Amino acid sequence: MAKGQLIVISGPSGVGKSTLIRSLTAKLQRQPFFSVSATTRKMRPGEIDHVNYHFITQAEFDRMVAQNEFLEHATYAAHSYGTPAAPILAQLEAGRDVLLDIEVQGALQVKRSYPDAVLIFIAAPSFGELEHRLRARGDTAEDAVRLRLQTARREYEQANCYDYIVANDDVDRCVQKLLAILTAEGCRRKYNDEILKEALSYVISPHV
Numbered sequence: 001m002a003k004g005q006l007i008v009i010s011g012p013s014g015v016g017k018s019t020l021i022r023s024l025t026a027k028l029q030r031q032p033f034f035s036v037s038a039t040t041r042k043m044r045p046g047e048i049d050h051v052n053y054h055f056i057t058q059a060e061f062d063r064m065v066a067q068n069e070f071l072e073h074a075t076y077a078a079h080s081y082g083t084p085a086a087p088i089l090a091q092l093e094a095g096r097d098v099l100l101d102i103e104v105q106g107a108l109q110v111k112r113s114y115p116d117a118v119l120i121f122i123a124a125p126s127f128g129e130l131e132h133r134l135r136a137r138g139d140t141a142e143d144a145v146r147l148r149l150q151t152a153r154r155e156y157e158q159a160n161c162y163d164y165i166v167a168n169d170d171v172d173r174c175v176q177k178l179l180a181i182l183t184a185e186g187c188r189r190k191y192n193d194e195i196l197k198e199a200l201s202y203v204i205s206p207h208v
């Protein structure tokens with residue numbers, strides 16, 4: 001059976017990635033498997049353990065790293081984040097697409113260990129617009145805004161290695177582009193070998 005696709009979506013803080021992923025998946029006919037990451041950061045109000053993340057201690061995280069249980073792992077804003085490998089590999093093997101919402105260092109590790117992964121970077125229409133959006137939230141101190149912008153700049157540097165860059169100028173337009181990418185990726189020959197095999201093994205009978 002053809003394996004599922006591994007789709008990785010990253011983007012800087014404030015770019016609107018969560019909204020995009022929600023509207024994208026609402027439009028997909030086949031629901032992808034959402035990986036639940038492990039993290040050492042504290043749970044935020046409204047979050048549910050084992051739904052949003054597996055909230056674990058640093059000791060447990062280190063044990064999982066030592067036992068090679070992560071497909072990738074990274075440190076972000078002084079906390080550890082990792083994607084448990086086993087559920088993802090099982091889903092891909094069963095032919096289901098898997099969606100990862102992870103930051104850039106982790107995405108690049110995924111590409112190294114799983115070159116078929118499709119890496120999509122969501123960018124703001126311009127860097128000035130990203131600054132504007134982060135400030136418009138109004139709930140973030142000046143130092144924190146600057147830190148996020150510096151982090152974003154490093155993320156843009158690494159986005160160099162991504163397969164696709166999609167600017168989020170408008171949610172609907174951006175979702176259309178993401179759908180187009182997933183549709184095109186699904187048409188790659190490696191996922192459609194069966195069609196060629198069937199045609200090539202077809203016995204053309206003499207016309208009677």
Ligand code: 5GP
Nearest residue numbers: 037038073074076081082083101102103106
């Ligand atoms: P937050 O703490 O706001 O939920 O996420 C912070 C950042 O960590 C986001 O960019 C998110 O995409 C990323 N992230 C979430 N889970 C993982 C993971 O398993 N691995 C990596 N590398 N990044 C993750």
